[in-house]
Amino acid sequence: MKILVINPGSTSTKVALFEDKNKILEETIRHDKQELSKFKSVLEQLDYRKEAVLNFLKRNGIGLDEVNAVIGRGGIVKPIEAGTYIVNEALINDLKLYSKEQEHPSTLGGLIAHDIANLIGKPAFIADPVCVDEFEDIARISGLKEIQRKSLLHALNVRASMYRYAESVGKKVEDLNVIVAHLGGGITIAAVKKGRIVDVNNANEGGPFSPERAGGLPSIDVVNMSYSNKYTRNDLLRLYTKEGGVYSYLGTNNIREVIERAKNGDTFAKEVFEAMCYQIAKEIGAMATVLKGNVEAIIVTGGVAYNEEVIEEVQKRVGFIARIIPYPGEFEMEALAYAALRVLKGEESAKIYS
Numbered sequence: 001m002k003i004l005v006i007n008p009g010s011t012s013t014k015v016a017l018f019e020d021k022n023k024i025l026e027e028t029i030r031h032d033k034q035e036l037s038k039f040k041s042v043l044e045q046l047d048y049r050k051e052a053v054l055n056f057l058k059r060n061g062i063g064l065d066e067v068n069a070v071i072g073r074g075g076i077v078k079p080i081e082a083g084t085y086i087v088n089e090a091l092i093n094d095l096k097l098y099s100k101e102q103e104h105p106s107t108l109g110g111l112i113a114h115d116i117a118n119l120i121g122k123p124a125f126i127a128d129p130v131c132v133d134e135f136e137d138i139a140r141i142s143g144l145k146e147i148q149r150k151s152l153l154h155a156l157n158v159r160a161s162m163y164r165y166a167e168s169v170g171k172k173v174e175d176l177n178v179i180v181a182h183l184g185g186g187i188t189i190a191a192v193k194k195g196r197i198v199d200v201n202n203a204n205e206g207g208p209f210s211p212e213r214a215g216g217l218p219s220i221d222v223v224n225m226s227y228s229n230k231y232t233r234n235d236l237l238r239l240y241t242k243e244g245g246v247y248s249y250l251g252t253n254n255i256r257e258v259i260e261r262a263k264n265g266d267t268f269a270k271e272v273f274e275a276m277c278y279q280i281a282k283e284i285g286a287m288a289t290v291l292k293g294n295v296e297a298i299i300v301t302g303g304v305a306y307n308e309e310v311i312e313e314v315q316k317r318v319g320f321i322a323r324i325i326p327y328p329g330e331f332e333m334e335a336l337a338y339a340a341l342r343v344l345k346g347e348e349s350a351k352i353y354s
Contacts, residue, residue, distance in 0.1 A: 072109025074129030160335035214244030
């Protein structure tokens with residue numbers, strides 16, 4: 001089975017061709033920022049990026065008729081269960097609709113997949129977008145009736161790590177009770193109960209501070225900042241989601257640099273680093289209570305997990321809960337390919353978005 005995988009980013013589009021589970025081609029297509037600036041919205045980039053993917057195939061001598069399925073990274077739509085979804089008209093409409101409210105390049109993944117698959121009469125899919133929602137009802141209650149807790153997370157890498165761990169221990173994903181900590185520019189820590197993500201911090205709004213996000217903040221101070229007349233709404237959003245966390249304190253979001261500064265005697269860098277690990281461990285502990293202590297493993301993944309010092313620091317505080325299984329890096333291309341492959345092989349059914 002040959003599967004074409006498409007993962008659009010802000011200034012690039014990752015493309016890969018898999019033959020079953022083997023990646024036979026991969027390329028990160030870089031897009032010129034000036035060229036992208038000509039488009040008024042992400043949606044207007046659709047034909048431009050689709051042409052770049054088709055050129056990738058042509059350059060590598062891959063005929064469209066060789067491809068059995070196309071899968072793209074899913075953008076923001078309404079809350080849905082985890083899984084692999086056929087890109088149908090309802091999904092296309094909502095990808096476009098929600099993109100007008102909250103633009104993200106991942107929206108183009110499903111749209112490009114649909115257009116290319118349509119050329120050859122093959123299926124198009126998305127899998128595990130950030131809006132995956134498997135919360136138990138109790139997790140939705142925030143503490144203020146006007147506000148509901150929402151599920152937004154790095155679902156693709158969290159689920160990829162679940163599948164990887166399940167395969168390593170000879171279990172089905174549906175039998176897992178684990179905590180998955182995705183440590184990247186944003187941090188997602190998820191409680192997985194019998195294979196379902198029943199609670200998670202929204203990396204943009206709560207949980208640990210990360211290399212560039214502020215995490216959970218004292219709410220009264222946030223209100224006071226909002227009414228100080230010093231910041232616009234966009235200023236605050238930038239501070240909380242792009243210039244918060246480690247960057248706010250140290251002027252860098254590079255954790256390796258922070259660790260080196262700490263080793264070279266920078267006591268403040270050491271304190272900030274330890275505080276980030278402290279908050280990660282605290283959130284893992286919170287998710288352990290969601291699972292009532294029935295935790296067989298703590299899976300740590302994402303780019304920050306390449307730093308052994310992070311694993312060691314977190315391990316000191318959560319080792320009593322369960323063993324840590326490190327899967328450093330992100331496996332988005334593999335996760336998408338395997339999601340399509342499971343459907344093509346009949347191991348699971350594709351879901352229908354409606």
